[in-house]
Amino acid sequence: MTVRICEVGPRDGLQNEPEHLSPRQRAEFVNRLAGTGLTAVEVTSFVNPARVPRMSAAEEVCAGVESASGVTFAGLVLNERGYARLAATPLVEARVAFCVTETFNQRNQGRSVEQSLAEAGAIVTAAHADGRRASVTLAASFGCPFEGEVDPGRVLSIAERVAATGVDELVFADTIGVGVPRQVTHLLGGAAGFGIPLGLHLHNTRNTGYANAYAGLEAGVSVLDSSVAGIGGCPFAPDATGNIATEDLVYLLEREGVDTGVDLDALLSVSAWITDVLGRQLPGQLLRAGRFPRAQGVI
Known part of the structure; x- marks a missing residue:
């Protein structure tokens, strides 16, 4: 069994940390990660720097990333403006994200879910036309900081429409770290018939992230997002703390064969x-x- 790990530390990891790293440091972070055998690294996000200052100078970071054989370098985009910026860089994968609840999506992206869904489809089409991969992440799939519990039927309905865009990969995100294995099994099982690789983006806010990763493994997940050292979170979601740590996840997976x-x-x-x-x-x-x-000999 194999699982693809997408390292999100340089983007989701750093965006919520108090320290503000320079573009040079952020590029060095990516280059160090690319030398570990990881096959996918999320380099940055193309968002308004006034709203997410830690992700400013995205193009400068991309310019400092060194080509690495077998490594896919990706960028997060929230809208077509963001994709236009990504398209001017060497990054070969666009990772589109939007929230499945109206309140969170309006706060995070200033759009209705329906508007974001339509824009995601347009970005997938544009990325493919440009020869890029495209994935879509459905944020707050396991719970919303503003609306509470999220109906899994709603998540799967949105996911089915995303799958119909021809996207290369669909990721369910536990943005605020409230999910449990039962939800993982339900969502992955419900989306199994969509015919595309499925992923999980997990936070360990309530110490269930690794249990959810294992449940994903048992349910046949194709990709797992994680952040080295467990850094990160969402600046627009109250109390959203770090991602599952990449090294802890790799240890778990290695021990499981x-x-x-x-x-x-x-x-x-x-x-x-x-x-x-x-x-x-x-x-x-x-x-x-x-x-x-x-x-x-080591004690």
């Missing part, structure tokens, strides 16, 4: 680097606890 293609030691090195750059202890556990079994 799942092939990720990732060099865990190299990944831990990047985790240590970003911890040093940010200057404080980060949520990831493996960097502190260490690998198991340890190398012979």
Whole structure:
């Protein structure tokens, strides 16, 4: 069994952190991650820098990213303006995102869900015409910070319409970290007949992120988003804390016999680097606890 991991640390990880890294540091972060065996890295987002200052100078970051064999470099876009900016960079994948609830989508993107759905379809078409991959992430699929519980039937109805656009990948996001394995199984099972690869974007806000990743594994998920050292969150969702940590996820998958293609030691090195750059202890556990079994002679 294999699972594709998409590293979102340079985008979703940094966007909600108090530190403001320079474009040079952000590009270095991407380049270090690209050397770990990861096959997908989300480099940045093309959003209004006044609203998300940590993602300013996206084009400058992209210019500093070095080509890496076998690595897909992606960017997040929320609308067609964002895609136009991405299209002027070397990034080869557009990751479109919108919220499945009206209140959150209006606060996050200033659009109705219906408007965002139509725009997502247009971006998928444009990306394919440009020779790019396109994926769509449905934010707040497991719960909304403003409307509470989200009807899974609504999520699947939106997901089916997204699948009809010809998108390459559909990702269900637990944006505020409220989901549980039962919901993962339900959504992935309900979308299995759409005929496209399915993914999960998980946050560990309430300590269920790794259980949800395992449930996704059992349900046949194709891609798992994660952020090295567990950094990140959504600046427009109250109390949305970090993503599941990439190194912790890889450890779990490796111990389960799942092939990720990732060099865990190299990944831990990047985790240590970003911890040093940010200057404080980060949520990831493996960097502190260490690998198991340890190398012979190490206590």
